Amino acid sequence: MRIPKHACPHCKSAMILRSSRQEHALLKTVYAQCTNPFCGATFKGRTEWLQQLSPSATPNPEILKQLKQPA
Numbered sequence: 001m002r003i004p005k006h007a008c009p010h011c012k013s014a015m016i017l018r019s020s021r022q023e024h025a026l027l028k029t030v031y032a033q034c035t036n037p038f039c040g041a042t043f044k045g046r047t048e049w050l051q052q053l054s055p056s057a058t059p060n061p062e063i064l065k066q067l068k069q070p071a
C-alpha cells in the first residue's frame with residue numbers, strides 16, 4: 001500500500017512516518033518527523049476511516065455498525 005506524503009506544517013518539507021499504533025480497526029495514531037534538518041519538528045497525529053463509500057464484498061458486521069453510511 002502506498003502511504004501518502006505529508007508536509008511539515010511549519011516548513012512544508014516532506015515528513016516521514018517514524019512509528020504508528022493501531023488503536024482499533026478504524027483509527028491509527030501516527031508519529032512523523034520533518035526531514036528538513038533546520039526544522040526537525042516531530043508530530044503525533046491520527047488516520048481515521050470515517051465513512052464507507054462503497055460496500056465490501058466481505059463485510060464485517062462490527063465495522064459496519066461503527067462506520068457512517070453514505071446518505
Ligand SMILES: [Zn+2]
Nearest residue numbers: 008011034039
Ligand atoms: Zn519542518
